Amino acid sequence: MKSALRAYLLLTPALLVLGALFLGGFAPSFLQSFGYFPAVGMTEPTLSFYREVFGGREFLPSLLFSLRIAFLSSAGAVVFGALLALLLLRTGRGEKIEGALAAIPVIVPHTVAVLLVLNLLARTGLLARLLFASGFISSPDGMPSLVFDRGGLGVIAVYLWKGIPFAAAVVYVVLRNMNTRLWESATVLGASRFQAFRYVVLPLLLPSLSSTFVLLFGFSFGAFEAPFLIGPTFPRALPVAAYSAYIHPDPTFRPYSMVMVVVITFIAMLLVYLYSFFLAGEERAS
Amino acid sequence: MANLELRNISKSFSSKRRNAPETVLSHVSLVVPDGKIFCLLGPSGIGKSTLLKIVCGLLVPEEGDVLFDGESVLRVPVERRGAVLVFQDASLFPHLTVEENIAFGLKMRGASRGEQRQVAAEMLSLVEMEECARKLPGEISGGQKQRVALARALAVRPRILLLDEPFSSLDARLRRSMRAFMRALQRKTGITTLLVTHDWEEALQDSDILGLLFDGKLLQTGAPEDVFSNPVSPRAADFFGVRNYFDVEVRDGTLSSPFGSAPADAPDGRYLGMLRPDQIALLPDAGGAGSVLSAEYGGERIFYDIVPSFSANGCGWSRFRVAASLEGRLREGEKVSMSARCDTIRLFPAESDRREPRETESSYARDTQSEVEV
Amino acid sequence: MKTHSPFAPLLLFAFLTLLLLPVLVLLIWSVARSWPWPSLLPAAYSAAEWKSLFSASSRLVPVLLQSVLLAGGVTLLSLAASVPAAKALGLLSFPGKSVVEMLVLAPVIVPPLSYAPGMHLLFLRLGIADSFAGVLLAHLVPCLPYGIRILTNVFRALGDRLEMQARVLGASPAQAFLHVTLPLIAPGMASAGGLLFIVSLSQYLLTFFLGGGRIVTLSMVLLPLVKDGERAAAAVWSTLFIAVSLLFCLLMERAAKRCASSRDTFFLS
Numbered sequence: 001m002k003s004a005l006r007a008y009l010l011l012t013p014a015l016l017v018l019g020a021l022f023l024g025g026f027a028p029s030f031l032q033s034f035g036y037f038p039a040v041g042m043t044e045p046t047l048s049f050y051r052e053v054f055g056g057r058e059f060l061p062s063l064l065f066s067l068r069i070a071f072l073s074s075a076g077a078v079v080f081g082a083l084l085a086l087l088l089l090r091t092g093r094g095e096k097i098e099g100a101l102a103a104i105p106v107i108v109p110h111t112v113a114v115l116l117v118l119n120l121l122a123r124t125g126l127l128a129r130l131l132f133a134s135g136f137i138s139s140p141d142g143m144p145s146l147v148f149d150r151g152g153l154g155v156i157a158v159y160l161w162k163g164i165p166f167a168a169a170v171v172y173v174v175l176r177n178m179n180t181r182l183w184e185s186a187t188v189l190g191a192s193r194f195q196a197f198r199y200v201v202l203p204l205l206l207p208s209l210s211s212t213f214v215l216l217f218g219f220s221f222g223a224f225e226a227p228f229l230i231g232p233t234f235p236r237a238l239p240v241a242a243y244s245a246y247i248h249p250d251p252t253f254r255p256y257s258m259v260m261v262v263v264i265t266f267i268a269m270l271l272v273y274l275y276s277f278f279l280a281g282e283e284r285a286s
Numbered sequence: 287m288a289n290l291e292l293r294n295i296s297k298s299f300s301s302k303r304r305n306a307p308e309t310v311l312s313h314v315s316l317v318v319p320d321g322k323i324f325c326l327l328g329p330s331g332i333g334k335s336t337l338l339k340i341v342c343g344l345l346v347p348e349e350g351d352v353l354f355d356g357e358s359v360l361r362v363p364v365e366r367r368g369a370v371l372v373f374q375d376a377s378l379f380p381h382l383t384v385e386e387n388i389a390f391g392l393k394m395r396g397a398s399r400g401e402q403r404q405v406a407a408e409m410l411s412l413v414e415m416e417e418c419a420r421k422l423p424g425e426i427s428g429g430q431k432q433r434v435a436l437a438r439a440l441a442v443r444p445r446i447l448l449l450d451e452p453f454s455s456l457d458a459r460l461r462r463s464m465r466a467f468m469r470a471l472q473r474k475t476g477i478t479t480l481l482v483t484h485d486w487e488e489a490l491q492d493s494d495i496l497g498l499l500f501d502g503k504l505l506q507t508g509a510p511e512d513v514f515s516n517p518v519s520p521r522a523a524d525f526f527g528v529r530n531y532f533d534v535e536v537r538d539g540t541l542s543s544p545f546g547s548a549p550a551d552a553p554d555g556r557y558l559g560m561l562r563p564d565q566i567a568l569l570p571d572a573g574g575a576g577s578v579l580s581a582e583y584g585g586e587r588i589f590y591d592i593v594p595s596f597s598a599n600g601c602g603w604s605r606f607r608v609a610a611s612l613e614g615r616l617r618e619g620e621k622v623s624m625s626a627r628c629d630t631i632r633l634f635p636a637e638s639d640r641r642e643p644r645e646t647e648s649s650y651a652r653d654t655q656s657e658v659e660v
Numbered sequence: 661m662k663t664h665s666p667f668a669p670l671l672l673f674a675f676l677t678l679l680l681l682p683v684l685v686l687l688i689w690s691v692a693r694s695w696p697w698p699s700l701l702p703a704a705y706s707a708a709e710w711k712s713l714f715s716a717s718s719r720l721v722p723v724l725l726q727s728v729l730l731a732g733g734v735t736l737l738s739l740a741a742s743v744p745a746a747k748a749l750g751l752l753s754f755p756g757k758s759v760v761e762m763l764v765l766a767p768v769i770v771p772p773l774s775y776a777p778g779m780h781l782l783f784l785r786l787g788i789a790d791s792f793a794g795v796l797l798a799h800l801v802p803c804l805p806y807g808i809r810i811l812t813n814v815f816r817a818l819g820d821r822l823e824m825q826a827r828v829l830g831a832s833p834a835q836a837f838l839h840v841t842l843p844l845i846a847p848g849m850a851s852a853g854g855l856l857f858i859v860s861l862s863q864y865l866l867t868f869f870l871g872g873g874r875i876v877t878l879s880m881v882l883l884p885l886v887k888d889g890e891r892a893a894a895a896v897w898s899t900l901f902i903a904v905s906l907l908f909c910l911l912m913e914r915a916a917k918r919c920a921s922s923r924d925t926f927f928l929s
Contacts, residue, residue, distance in 0.1 A: 003752055006748075006752065012744075013745070014741045020782075023763075023775075024775075026770075026775045027778055098676060107909065109858075109882075110862070111864065112886075115686065115891075119682060126700075128697075129700055132697075218770075219768070224772075224864070225865075242773060243865075258777075268766075272762060272769050343828075344827065344828065370828050371825070375821075377822055377825040379822060390826070390831075394835050439829070
């Protein structure tokens with residue numbers, strides 16, 4: 001079919017990069033996780049590395065930790081982001097300054113965001129100083145540990161700070177393009193503001209909310225910088241554990257790292273599939 | 287200028303929803319003589335536009351040939367074919383001024399700035415848009431956009447002009463003036479034109495030759511008067527509005543119908559007879575064979591829906607639609623007698639498909655998809 | 661849906677303050693010499709960190725240069741690959757489209773950790789490991805999805821009608837693209853460009869794995885500073901990072917506006 005050929009011709013540069021570098025970059029990791037690493041003399045595929053990692057005392061806590069912070073931060077981002085979008089829409093200022101300001105976190109990278117959270121939530125951070133000034137605590141020790149803690153609050157804070165504006169932007173666009181006549185029809189039929197939102201607006205928002213949630217979840221699940229810089233030492237987020245195993249001086253240790261990389265990739269690919277599913281739903285809704 | 291011929295054009299598209307490909311055009315053949323306007327009439331759908339795209343080269347037919355002046359142009363790429371298509375929404379380039387839009391084709395050909403400017407000026411005066419030369423498409427009205435689109439098409443001196451329902455997005459009054467404008471332009475330039483539309487009145491008024499496209503097939507072509515008065519099938523007849531059908535029997539060279547008898551040059555048998563609303567006359571008659579069900583005021587005429595009492599005689603039709611003058615206006619429920627010149631009854635084979643095409647529109651009355659079927 | 665109650669603007673103000681206060685604090689840290697507990701404002705200010713940044717011995721110039729060249733190059737290459745890909749995905753239908761769409765989507769969620777080590781091995785074999793070119797190529801992976809996603813929407817909104825119109829008027833495919841399509845997608849390209857620049861600039865692990873320490877970008881400098889708790893230095897470099905990103909975004913927005921309003925200049929007038 002001529003149009004199929006034309007399409008693939010247009011896609012060639014992109015597919016070359018994604019095929020060779022993305023897939024081609026994952027392939028060695030995949031093979032190494034099974035112990036196939038000829039460069040250091042390992043040529044026997046084996047499941048032993050998988051068994052050791054899965055059976056180890058760090059894997060499950062790390063996995064659960066990563067899943068937990070990803071879930072909490074993404075859910076929070078979507079909820080508060082939607083709220084922010086609603087506020088921007090209702091005050092009619094979404095386009096201008098407020099919108100631009102709300103977009104600043106998008107420009108700031110995770111590393112800097114970590115610094116911001118540290119400045120704010122650390123034991124001697126701004127929040128602690130404010131609490132001290134208003135008399136709630138009397139010394140830094142009175143401040144609960146919000147960063148480097150086992151709950152990963154610091155990491156969640158970083159992801160929330162980055163995620164809320166992002167979710168707000170997505171929701172804002174959907175809301176703005178939503179046919180206002182739908183809302184008006186509902187209220188004319190007797191729906192209260194809350195009911196109109198719950199039964200008309202929310203269902204239409206759901207595809208975008210779901211896709212954004214999945215996107216944020218996926219991204220924060222596999223992200224490295226925030227948990228590396230501001231996460232607890234136990235349990236470590238899965239990407240951090242994988243990284244530590246990677247930089248181990250003994251190269252025959254590499255497969256341990258690769259097992260974790262494969263697990264991360266596998267879960268991420270599942271989320272990619274889920275995300276594309278929700279994206280299709282979004283398109284159908286619009 | 288050229289003579290356009292389509293031979294046996296067939297095209298189907300694979301549909302994402304269904305598994306089988308959808309046949310959009312089926313063995314369509316037609317000829318547009320040099321300098322004439324051919325109107326292709328058909329319900330809204332993709333067949334008509336597909337045909338135009340095949341003529342200009344944007345689509346390739348699965349079967350068949352396209353010939354300009356007797357030479358096949360199938361192998362000639364779009365940009366060199368010389369058949370220009372004007373879309374329904376004018377499709378002006380939003381980032382170029384009116385002048386630049388018109389000169390676009392010349393620029394693509396490498397014409398000098400001077401020539402571009404000159405031809406653009408010529409075209410602008412031809413379509414009476416000189417004052418808008420420097421404006422952007424976003425700043426002019428729908429009718430003006432169409433004029434610019436026509437000018438842009440004519441600027442490249444095409445061999446064939448293709449118009450895809452060019453005025454259907456305009457309001458009624460503007461549409462009328464634009465059509466007159468287009469007809470005058472076509473007469474002046476003598477350009478061979480293929481125009482597609484779903485409006486039968488426009489098709490009758492604007493065409494030198496009229497063709498009826500339904501379900502991918504060309505039902506009938508001919509001069510507008512011929513196609514209107516002598517439709518080749520009920521389906522062809524239904525293109526022009528609601529028609530009245532009833533049983534007719536021919537025996538020994540005579541037809542007998544609910545309206546009477548007349549000599550008929552047809553073999554013995556049962557037929558489907560057809561009369562147009564304007565071919566039936568009504569008279570108030572207490573003992574008449576019909577009664578008025580409803581009356582629709584159409585401005586210059588009134589359309590009555592008549593319930594015949596002779597349906598019990600196996601007529602099979604529950605209503606007749608009759609167009610009458612405003613004099614002697616009948617009331618609902620009034621009994622009437624229906625008469626017609628039986629030699630004007632058009633005969634079709636008895637098993638003909640009587641269903642109307644999905645959309646028949648008229649600017650007078652709403653002859654829309656009424657189920658005039660029992 | 662606009663409301664006149666004072667509640668909403670207040671809430672909005674609170675929200676925005678929460679989001680932007682940290683940035684303000686950061687800026688203050690960059691000029692704070694000493695900010696001990698429990699003061700709410702620094703005890704002493706100093707421009708020492710900034711002076712050190714702009715001093716001759718600082719790494720500023722090489723790092724900035726490498727970062728901007730890298731991100732700029734990635735942006736250009738990404739756009740070049742994204743435009744045709746977006747056209748295919750936005751306007752054409754073809755077998756395998758959903759698989760391609762998912763592949764294009766994947767790097768947004770799948771972290772660099774998944775493919776960076778393997779890419780390094782690949783590049784070793786190709787001889788471009790630890791090189792600028794290698795890192796440039798590597799950055800394309802996380803950037804392409806964003807470029808393609810944005811431009812696909814642009815193409816979808818544009819439709820193919822105008823290009824078809826150009827073709828029937830006598831434009832070859834190349835002419836139609838150059839004179840009709842390109843001017844009309846230019847604003848979208850500019851917006852995408854801004855985002856691509858930031859995505860590339862923010863990369864750490866990729867540059868780490870594939871740069872071998874030879875390619876030092878702003879991110880490479882920043883992370884160790886934050887890890888080691890060098891508050892003021894980190895604040896200074898962070899401010900620099902944000903400034904560079906903002907500048908580039910503003911430039912792109914300016915370019916986008918210019919593209920949207922101007923007309924084809926090599927035309928009649």
